[in-house]
Amino acid sequence: MTRKELIEQIRKKQSFLCVGLDTDINKIPDFLKETEDPVFEFNKRIIDATKDYCVAYKPNLAFYECQGPAGWESLRKTLEYIPDDIFTIADAKRGDIGNTSTYYAKTFFEYLGCDSVTIAPYMGEDSVTPFLEFPGKWAIVLALTSNAGALDFQMISDEKGKRLFEKVLEKTTRWGTPDNTMFVVGATRAEGIGEVRKLVPDHFFLVPGVGAQGGSLEDVTRYGWNEDCGLLVNSSRGIIYASNGADFAEAAGEKAAEIQRIMEKELRSRNF
Numbered sequence: 001m002t003r004k005e006l007i008e009q010i011r012k013k014q015s016f017l018c019v020g021l022d023t024d025i026n027k028i029p030d031f032l033k034e035t036e037d038p039v040f041e042f043n044k045r046i047i048d049a050t051k052d053y054c055v056a057y058k059p060n061l062a063f064y065e066c067q068g069p070a071g072w073e074s075l076r077k078t079l080e081y082i083p084d085d086i087f088t089i090a091d092a093k094r095g096d097i098g099n100t101s102t103y104y105a106k107t108f109f110e111y112l113g114c115d116s117v118t119i120a121p122y123m124g125e126d127s128v129t130p131f132l133e134f135p136g137k138w139a140i141v142l143a144l145t146s147n148a149g150a151l152d153f154q155m156i157s158d159e160k161g162k163r164l165f166e167k168v169l170e171k172t173t174r175w176g177t178p179d180n181t182m183f184v185v186g187a188t189r190a191e192g193i194g195e196v197r198k199l200v201p202d203h204f205f206l207v208p209g210v211g212a213q214g215g216s217l218e219d220v221t222r223y224g225w226n227e228d229c230g231l232l233v234n235s236s237r238g239i240i241y242a243s244n245g246a247d248f249a250e251a252a253g254e255k256a257a258e259i260q261r262i263m264e265k266e267l268r269s270r271n272f
């Protein structure tokens, strides 16, 4: 999906919500466990209930890979089921020597047909650029993450006071463009979102950390907004486990609709 198409979807749906498909087999309602593919059946119902309120889905690979070949099949079927006009993110946090990164890119972009994949940039240029060679596809590079451990490396400063996450932004913006690169910036660091926005005014941010991790949607919008919206805000557990009963899909739909209404207010107040 191109940037123009993504922005069109945000305008049309008045939403910049990404629903995280972190589908934990242990949290799936019992009645679905009797089906042939419980993870897919769960996701299918979540997608049916939430697709009108979101512009992106983000399956996190950990929840699928742990199931072996069956998990990969659940993931493949899920991605195939997601409507074509919704942006898909494989949250896989990949990146390796160039030759290997090319094959990761082929896996996510060609075999699974995802629009984007999350990238850990620690191995540098040749680990990231292979993901930028696929027209219409995106690399979503970890910049300032939402977890406590973000402080261990990302905030380390060099002798001039430049922090590691700033160096990541400076370098990666030279390798790609705002049409094929996004950055992960955690919602738990509202002031950090503002700092990143100043450094990269044009790029889209994937922002996890609202909902279960406590980040504020209003703060994310205040600090992260750019003239194209520039935000995809993810919530996983807060939506897909809004209820653990037979009404789980209905509850997920209600939660997604509630977030979309807040987003619509934010978008309209900026004449978007």
Ligand SMILES: O=c1ccn([C@@H]2O[C@H](COP(=O)(O)O)[C@@H](O)[C@H]2O)c(=O)[nH]1
Pocket: 020, 022, 060, 091, 144, 145, 146, 147, 184, 185, 186, 208, 209, 210, 211, 212, 213, 234, 235, 236, 237, 238
């Ligand atoms: O900085 C980061 C990067 C990725 N994540 C991932 O996003 C979701 C968040 O799930 P919630 O249930 O909404 O907390 C999950 O897949 C993480 O692995 C992140 O949280 N922070």
